[in-house]
Amino acid sequence: MKRILSYSEILVIVIIAMVPVFASFPYRINIFLSWEGAYRMYTGQVPYKDFGMPVGYMYWVIPAMFFKIFGPQLITLIKAQAFINLLSGLAFRSIFKSLGVQPGVRFSAVLVFCLSYTFFNYWPWYNHTVIVYELIGLAFLMKYIFSPASKWKYASLVASGFFIFCSFFTKQDGGGLALLICLALLGYLALTEKKWLPLVIFAGTVFITGLAFILPVTGTFGYWFNHGQPPHSSRMSISDILRDFLAGSQWLKFYLFLIVLLLMVAIKNWKEFWLNKQQMIFTLLTLGILAQAAIFQVTSYVPVDNNIFFHSFAFVFIISLLSLLLPIKFDSWKPVIICAAGVLLWWSHVYWRYIDRFVLKGSGESYTTMTHEGHTYANVVNRNTYMIGLDTTDIPLDQWRTPKLKSFEKVLLPNPTVDGIERLMNMDLVKNGKNLKVLNMSELTPLAAEIPYELERGPEYPLWFHKGVGMFDKETNMFINRIQNKHYDLVLFEYIPYLNNFYPFKIREALQANYKKVDVFVAPRKPSSDAWVEVYVKP
Template sequence: MEAVLKYFDKKVSRRQIDVLTVAFIIVMSFFPSFINIPYNINIFLAWEGAYRIYLGQMPSIDFYLPMGFIFWLLPAFFFKIFGPGLHTLIIFQSFVNLITYLAFRKILVLLKVERTVVFLSLLVLGISYVLLNFWPWYNNFVFVLQLISIVFFLKYRQADTKAFRFLYLFLTALFSVLAFFTKQDSGAFTIMLNVALVVLTSLKSKSFQQILIFILALIFFSLPLIVPFLSHDFQYWFNLGQKPHYSRLNLFDYLHVLLGSLDWVKLYAIAIFISLIVKFQNFNQLFSNEREYLFLFIVLGILVQASVIQVTSYIPHYNTYYLHAFSFAYIISSITGLQNKLAKAKVFLFMSALVMFLWSADLWKYSLKFARKLMPTAFFEAPQNVVSVNTWLKSDETQFDKKTNWRLSDLEGFRHIYLPEETIAGMDKIVKEYEGVENLKVLNMSELTPLAATIGYTPMVNQPLWYHKNVSIFEREIEVLCNRIKDHEYDLVLFEKIPILNNFYPQEIYDCLLENYKMKDEFRAPRREPDATVCVFEKE
């Protein structure tokens, strides 16, 4: 026992930290690729865009979307390697998560953060954010591009030669533009943050040509993503708040979210402010150290961004949880003397345990199913005829189920994915009837878009990528689709009804279908809400 205690009194070596970091990053990045995962809402959209590009269709020309198409390019490439299945998206996201960890770690290393703090910050990032992102989504992908842009900015500031400085500055601009053409809100913050960093460092060095070069680089990289599509209604589709879009820039919404929630943001801001008071006598002392003011500026930029994105990109609710890792890294790095103590094995392990305890909710949720299998007598729910913390309120299973009747499907495109039994049965009927039918014309307004690969039909062109009313489809497109329905252009139409959502799929199209097509079947949609259904329509 004494030998064990002596071991924990030793310092953690740099090599041990590096080995632990590599192991953590690899395991946390890739383990979702080796397990079966339940279907998740909105994943149909990631699949549909990637599949269309995989088939050779051109975004903004063959199909339309209210944003850039950068997010879908890499999944389409992964489809070429692993096949166009939903599980391929899990593999792709494992790659994205790996880049997330590496880029975040590189930022902290370039900011000269101690390796123990770097690992603890990676632990925070993994548990609070990356662990939740096992499905790909553009709100996550844009953040990864932002991380890469910050890495290149910091490399630009530390480059030894003029050639490398310009190279890294151009790469900062490139990934800023790619972020904007992935998702406008987070992408705009990426551009604004990097412009602010370039301006700030230029003012400090009294060299202003970098500002002009950076702005010109932003314009240069933006033009190829705009000019070729101007003749294809780019001004109409790309959402900059113009009609028929809604910008979501509403002062009341921001104040409501800021003052009514965002407790973590406010707590971190206060902690950072206190650390500045303790650490620096005045602003001159702060701005005399480039590492200090760049670190501060990046973290504050991330906090402001996370606050605004909660309003403009409110789904999923955890898409800004990256703020925890940045704030944690800055605050822990600001505590004088803590880094030396963290070098001791016992302090390092204790801090790691505290981090996992603080963000234990999702760890517990994922580990509970395994705990119940290992110790079934210890982990069981109280019966409904007693009053306990889990039974005092009646469970409303009419709104959300517990996925107890979800199982794996054998259908191509849906393998390794859990779905409701009723959904699988409904899809089996469709596949049995339509698989192999040549020149099948399908309007798929449901979350079952991978049926295109399963049945073998090609998604039709000159249509929106998805059909969220007043987000990606508007009155003009609704009228066009209704006219096509009246002309019986489609052999098969799938329409999903989701009562809990506000007119997600346009009711007008459903009404057109009822008037002009025959509803052949209706079965449960791949969602937790049992009353969400997919209606199957065919020609009269």
């Protein structure tokens, strides 16, 4: 049974990680950043020297490696994420294998992890990659803590320090919290076992890894690495963290309540519990993950489910405690199957939409539609039709298609967006121009490989243009000056009126005053496409 469950865990991890590789996908909001950072590193550009950014560069390392292998297409990002998901699932499994969690409980936990955290993360994003590096670091740390003594034991500790810095050098908030969790676990061991060397080795590894990653780019590193300039502001707010936790966070508070309740029953003697290394490490890890999730949801608020990794950790801890307190043993098939079925029912919303769309397609109700003041509505009022959609700019997915460009292979964009790209590619300036100077402030960054044009570089040049996040007043003024001096032959500017300076409005004003707008088409955004890509040329 143990061997079958072990193979089943790996099978679940591999299947859920690899399925997206064989599908086509609609263009995802913000994926332009993943592509451009990986593309710049793929072409040999050096972070902080050839382009600046307010985070570490480890997020782009794996996508850039996959660009080298498969080419700089958007679909390559899906392949890179499949690899990242594979690593995350195996790391999660390894953590609880080292902790000695029963195979039946561990299988159900892997199922929760894959459904809740892997299944819908098929595009790479730094708020996900930072947690994956953390999981790998925790896996090595658990292996060090619970493996028998050997000459290779400290190699796991060094590997843990390396990957925890990789996490920190992907995103500071998640990686910093991961570092604190590891320090807390090693601090507990130092207190109980009176051995401080492991803590020193781990901290030293993190520090040395940091030097190795930072010294080669030290010239502009301090400016860009979440330092910025006025009006840069911190995302860390105690009041926001308390507000989000107390006004929301139902699952976090529910798990915390259950854990405290179960620990009150399970702990018979506090001293014995404190000295039980397996139980204490398990408890500290789980509580640390819950604390991290409570903070992470505030400091990394896009998308809203960034912190959803906590479900699987809370689940495995609670079920493990229940198996000790109740006459439920996960060493037979019946409880394992029931638990797995319960997990599938619990997370059915993740996969049901695909069953509904592809297996039960066409089984829904059909209505006669009517029109009133330009809005279409059904002649029947029920739970599916009582709201009338007023967003006339939204484009249904059945009206999306793939551009005939290599970089967009197997990626769907709205038909008007594709039409606009085709008009752009057929412009005389684009077809006949050589060494074009292009400013692409849009989500269509793969056009750099299609037009093509050389990406501007320099330590002052931001990787992305979100004001207050990727660029500040200094960089905004730099682009305004270049526009006023007619530096660019072609400018693409994405106007998103409902986002606050996602692309700085002042730059658009400068374009309208100094350049000629020759085309405009729908931006590749969903659910709302109330955004446009504007094409400007020199007057």
